[in-house]
Amino acid sequence: MIVVTGASGHLGRLVIEELKKRVPAAEIVAAARTPEKAADLGVEVREADYDRPETLEAAVRGAAKVLLISGLEPQRARQHAAVTDAAKQAGAALVYTSAPKADTTEAALAADHRATEEYIKASGVTYTILRNNWYNEVYEQSITTAPQLGAVYGAAGDGRIASAPRADYAAAAATVLTGEGHDGQVYELSGDTTWTLADLAAEISKVTGKEVAYRNLPKDEYAGVLAGAGLPAPFAEVMADVDVNISRGWLADTPGTLRELIDRPTQPIGDYVRALLA
Structure with a gap:
């Protein structure tokens, strides 16, 4: 069971x-x-x-x-x-x-x-x-509001993100739960490709035909933006810290382990943007 x-x-x-x-x-x-x-x-x-x-x-x-x-x-x-x-x-x-x-x-x-x-x-x-690694869905609100705001906001600089959809991580979990040979393993799971927040803004522009830019902010200023959008202040600080660590390469690795576990390519962020804004 x-x-x-x-x-x-x-x-x-x-x-x-x-x-x-x-x-x-x-x-x-x-x-x-x-x-x-x-x-x-x-x-x-x-x-x-x-x-x-x-x-x-x-x-x-x-x-x-x-x-x-x-x-x-x-x-x-x-x-x-x-x-x-x-x-x-x-x-x-x-x-x-x-x-x-x-x-x-x-x-x-x-x-x-x-x-x-x-x-x-x-x-x-x-x-x-x-x-x-990060879920594509983490950026759902940023993607859906960017056409109206004209911008994606963050503090990640040109740091790269190897995200994948929740469904891919769920498939990996199911593979491990129903398979053998995984005891004692620590799997670093990520998408196949990486992207920056500037790339995300460009994808949104491509899909919507509206000009969307990436606005890179200092950590404290970005935390204020998140708090203004409704996040509790302590969590806004944590999420701004996430972006700073993204800028340092935290989420940039693509070892391919997720793809191997689910036996298919992971969903690129561009496909997620198109599906969300279609």
Whole structure:
């Protein structure tokens, strides 16, 4: 049996659909904090609240493998540790969605991932770590608003991004969950090609016929733009820091591991822009 935590979220739903292509639905469990939000997935649903360990123990009972999709809250390292403990107690192997170069990057966004990886490795649980690069979908709002604003804003300079769509990362997770030979592996997953935010602006211009430029801002100014767009100020600071680390090459590697796991090319950002703005 395979248990997917965070199953009602964007990535979790895609993983469930990919798993259903590979194994019978009866062998899949969708674990979610709010079970009714996962009721349409066509598999067994169990409650799994990262802040209530007793639900985690019940959620993973009988599992051979558990996919721990990283949480979003500030205390997520503690939450991830609780899921790790539950998986170990169940005798299940654990697959974790982490961040690129989590053990070496200075990006603040990766700190909780680094702590989680260290906890997983020290716990003795059988593990596979999937270090997912940026999702194409991260830029959905930038892409859809750029034609009206006339600009894509950021603080990444000419740093390159090897993104891929969530669906590609979901397929990779399903491959690992249903395959063999992945125990103890740490996979750096990314798209096949890289692009800059200036390239993104050019793609938007090409699709819409409107002039869109890339406006590179100082970190603090960009954080202010993000906060003005509705992000909580602390998270805006973290995301501005992401761009600074992109400028230093954090998301630029293209090892080809994602393509190998899913046995197909990854979706280029230009295709995503066209699909979104069509």
